[in-house]
Every structure is written in C-alpha cells, then in structure tokens.
Amino acid sequence: MALTSSQLLEEVKKSIKEVTPDDVRRGLQSGDIQHVIDVRERDEVMDGYIPGAHLIPRGFLELNVEEDVSMDRSESIALYCAGGNRSALAARDLIAMGYSNVSSMIGGIKGWKDAGLKIQTGGLLTEEDMQRYSRHLILPEVGEQGQQKLLQGKVLLIGAGGLGCPTALYLAAAGIGKIGLVDADVVDKSNLQRQVLFGESDVGRPKVEVARERLLDLNPGIEIVAHHDLMTSHNAFDIMADYDIIVNGCDNFPTRYLVNDAAVLTGKPVVDGSIFRFEGQATVYDSAAGGPCYRCLYPEPPPPGEVPSCSEGGVLGVLPGTIGLVQATEVVKLVLGKGEPLVGRMLLYDALDMKFRELKLRRNAECPVCGDAPTVKELIDYDIFCGLPGHSEAAG
Numbered sequence: 001m002a003l004t005s006s007q008l009l010e011e012v013k014k015s016i017k018e019v020t021p022d023d024v025r026r027g028l029q030s031g032d033i034q035h036v037i038d039v040r041e042r043d044e045v046m047d048g049y050i051p052g053a054h055l056i057p058r059g060f061l062e063l064n065v066e067e068d069v070s071m072d073r074s075e076s077i078a079l080y081c082a083g084g085n086r087s088a089l090a091a092r093d094l095i096a097m098g099y100s101n102v103s104s105m106i107g108g109i110k111g112w113k114d115a116g117l118k119i120q121t122g123g124l125l126t127e128e129d130m131q132r133y134s135r136h137l138i139l140p141e142v143g144e145q146g147q148q149k150l151l152q153g154k155v156l157l158i159g160a161g162g163l164g165c166p167t168a169l170y171l172a173a174a175g176i177g178k179i180g181l182v183d184a185d186v187v188d189k190s191n192l193q194r195q196v197l198f199g200e201s202d203v204g205r206p207k208v209e210v211a212r213e214r215l216l217d218l219n220p221g222i223e224i225v226a227h228h229d230l231m232t233s234h235n236a237f238d239i240m241a242d243y244d245i246i247v248n249g250c251d252n253f254p255t256r257y258l259v260n261d262a263a264v265l266t267g268k269p270v271v272d273g274s275i276f277r278f279e280g281q282a283t284v285y286d287s288a289a290g291g292p293c294y295r296c297l298y299p300e301p302p303p304p305g306e307v308p309s310c311s312e313g314g315v316l317g318v319l320p321g322t323i324g325l326v327q328a329t330e331v332v333k334l335v336l337g338k339g340e341p342l343v344g345r346m347l348l349y350d351a352l353d354m355k356f357r358e359l360k361l362r363r364n365a366e367c368p369v370c371g372d373a374p375t376v377k378e379l380i381d382y383d384i385f386c387g388l389p390g391h392s393e394a395a396g
C-alpha cells in the first residue's frame, strides 16, 4: 500500500502517545518524564533547546539512544523536533526497539517557545568545531563536553622559548580557548634549533607576536593574548588574573620564584618544566590541591654569583619538545579533570639513556609561601640570574 507522507504521519501519530509542551514541562518537574531528546539536526539546535535535553539527531537516534540516554526500556522519554513530525516518527522507532514509555511533543520546539517556556542556548560545538576536534569527540573521556571544557580553558604560558613553543602549539591545536603568552624577547637565530614556533623570516621580531600569528593560523577559533613584557612583581597578578592554569617555561630564577609565589597566593596550579643539556624534568605545583610548591623544594634562591649563566649550559634541540609536551599533556588533563596529574611527583627524563624516573615531592610545612606560617605574603623581585646548583635549569 502506497502512502503519502501526510498519510504516514497521520497513521503514526495515531499509534503513539503525543503530549503538549506543558505536559513535558510538568512531567520534567514531577519526574514523570525522565528524559527529553531533541532529534533535530545540530544546526537547528544551535538556536536553542529545552534545558537538559539530550541532543541526538534523528539519523543517529536508534544507534545512540542506549549509550546516551538509557538502556532501561521502561524509562519515560519525551521526544521533540522542530514541529512534531520527525519526533513522531522517531517515537515509533523507539517503540519498535522496545521502549515502552515514549511520547512525542506536539508542535516541537516552536510549540515550546510559543508556550513561553524556557530554552537554553550556547555551549554547543559548531559544525566547524565538530570537524576540527573529531578525534577528541570520539574519545569517551573527552567527547563534546570535554571539548567544551577545553574551549573554555584559560592557560597562561610564561616564556615563548624552547618549552613554551611546543606547549603552545599543542594547546592551540587541542582547542584551549584562551592562551596567553608572556615573553619580552625577540626571535634570535640561535632559537631556531628548538623553538619550533619561529622561522628564519621571524628573526628580530617579538616572539609573542610571531607566536600569536602562527597559533591563530593553526586554530583561528581560539584567543591568543600576547604579553610582550617581563613578568615582575608589579604586573604578575594582573597578567595572571585572566587565567586558570599557569605553565612555566621560563629560564631564570626571579621569574620562577615570582610565578610560584603569585600562583600560591592566588591558588592556581603551575605546570612546571625545566631542561638542561640532555636532561629535563616536569611537575605540577598545586598548593590549592594540597601539593607542594617550588619553594617547598627550594625555599630561597642562592646568591647570584653561585650559579652558571643561562647560555653556558647548552641544550639538545629536541629535549624541550619532550618536556614541553609533558607540560601540554598535564594542562589538557587538568582542564578535562581526567587522569592523575603530576602533583607531588617530579618526572625526570634523561635523553641520552632514554629513561624516565619519578621522584616523590612533599609539601614542606615550613615553606615560606605555602607552609603553616608563611613569611612571603607579597611578590618579590630577585636579581636576574640563572641555573641553581644541583638543579637542572635553562629553558630558553
């Protein structure tokens, strides 16, 4: 028997349960309706949907309903679309799958809006984002929600050098929504051996400006803020205020202590990395999470005369790539809230032996900034000097 579409719809609507928008509102309030599913296409949903609705386009409904909504065939589900036709057909198909308590909302989202009921907008990935981040979206640990968290992430990179370059590239690619870069340097030819954001034609230009262009080319959907400045006690709080996570890739001790103290005082985690010759290390200082800070390990800087200068040590060009990407990985984990962060653990890497080791780090109750009786209560500008004896350093 041949049916026109309107005849089919008429038949289907007779065989399923239809409810009004007000029924759905009341059902959601009382708990009689456990799930609402919006079966429209993504571009239609962008303009708004019923708060709390599952968003599953009609074409994926049967495939995804068990995983995204419920395995339990007796739970009550209300379906809606733009005007009430697609959801009626969808209801018929869920019933065929054995769902026994399914309804279709008359009038769809238009009816819902006309009834003056509340809709939710925003927080959805665009079609463009769905393509760009598709390899994230198919990971259950990330998914659309995780990608949204990444896009809302605000991360400040101290230093656009050997560590900052690879970290910035991967964070931008991953879709960290706001990335700040602090660096007062210009690109030097000797940087190109390891600072992978820059090219020959960039020599002489401010690193943060080149970095901004390169990162926006990689991902135009995010915000890159260039701070062409030295971090000091005067601007540190201001610069850090807009960010949730600080990534330290700086190559001098004054900045290292400054960043540590500012982060402890404002309760922000610092994803720290350092490199020297063939060795590197990385950890996450997070005093707000009960972990140690940098001063727990090194309470005070040594006198400037006792340490080698920044450029003396040398560094294997690929080394900052390895450590910078450990830092980028930790940032992504912190933003997603997944996995075990390197809090209270120092990862040590020896490139020549190709070995990773791990040291336990403990909070020091006598730490001058995060200890039980802190003495450092404001930021201090130490004189510029490099490398700490017995501690690898030189990230530039």
Ligand SMILES: [Zn+2]
Residues within 6 Å of the ligand: 292, 293, 294, 295, 296, 297, 364, 367, 368, 369, 370, 371
């Ligand atoms: Zn401490």
